Amino acid sequence: MNIIIRTDSSVNIGTGHVMRCLTLADELKKNEANVEFICRELEGNIIDIIEGKGFVVNKLPKPEHDVNELTGYAKWLGTKWEIDAEETKKILKSKSNIDLLIIDHYAIDRKWESRLRSYTKRIMVIDDLANREHDTDILLDQNYVENMETRYDRLVPPICKKLLGPQYVLLRPEFYQARANLRERDGTVRRILIFFGGSDPTNETAKAIRAVAKLNCTDLEVDVVVGASNPHKEEIKKLCFNYSYNYLHQVNNMAELMAKADLAIGAGGATTWERCFLGLPSICIIVADNQEEIIKALDHKEAIINMGRKEQSDSNKLYNALQELINDKEKLIRMSFNSFDIMRGNSPNLINKIINTQKDKQL
Known part of the structure; x- marks a missing residue:
């Protein structure tokens, strides 16, 4: 199974997105998946830690464009989403048979995901915000909030498999x-x-x-x-x-x-x-x-x-x-x-559920 993870770390973003993706990547690797990352070289990134864990990191260039016109989480990409999508697309086109594209990024939404849809068999999104639409097959939101069972109902396709709540928190062994x-x-x-x-x-x-x-x-x-x-x-x-x-x-x-x-x-x-x-x-x-x-x-x-x-x-x-x-x-x-x-119900079997979702298209 060939898997690509698109995520970033920086002084502003922090390291949490990368660290939870590393937890997932480590377990996927144990299940004989080939996992690579795509990360932008933002200030304060921890790309070296990803590489130190033995994963290939396909690096996107340091921001060269003025992003002051962008607001909120959109600035976290370090460039306009259209540019990021095209740069990511070039990397995916250079790979063969991508089975799963995993995205953990607050600045990415349905528009970006739809542009990459034809370059991967399936898409998985890790999110916490429930503030934008996604074009995804699997959604993982590990958070404990009052309306966690319903807050994505209008934000993801009807066929999307939703993994919701702390029972799905990605924890290291x-x-x-x-x-x-x-x-x-x-x-x-x-x-x-x-x-x-x-x-x-x-x-x-x-x-x-x-x-x-x-x-x-x-x-x-x-x-x-x-x-x-x-x-x-x-x-x-x-x-x-x-x-x-x-x-x-x-x-x-x-x-x-x-x-x-x-x-x-x-x-x-x-x-x-x-x-x-x-x-x-x-x-x-x-x-x-x-x-x-x-x-x-x-x-x-x-x-x-x-x-x-x-x-x-x-x-x-x-x-x-x-x-x-x-x-x-x-x-x-x-x-x-x-x-x-x-945290009742959380177990190491989460990774197997994701793998089975990818293989069988069902949990």
């Missing part, structure tokens, strides 16, 4: 291993994990470090993880040194760190589901528009604490939330239970 060996969470906070994704352009990490430091708990272990595209590495490293916190860069053992932690502080992106899967209570800051609906739903479920948008949250507000939560063991235990409940 290490998370299933960590879950199998997970200790009981008793509501005591001995270790805190701070991680705001691969880029964190507004430096929410430093905000969280200062909030934890105000607790003045000398026996508290703190792990601070920064991603490859984080532009504030040096400042964060100095803060960690000053407070004797563990500074960790682009780790490959996130499941282990989450399993060890008793509480996490982070953004509302892809790692939200990893934390939930391991029952890790979390304090979340909304750092992007697409996270707001999800974080509010999880807060309503009492699986996380919603601190609101990054502009509304400072170190003092975060400190107050930390102090209140650390002293409420029952709430922490309840948050852990509710996190497990949200």
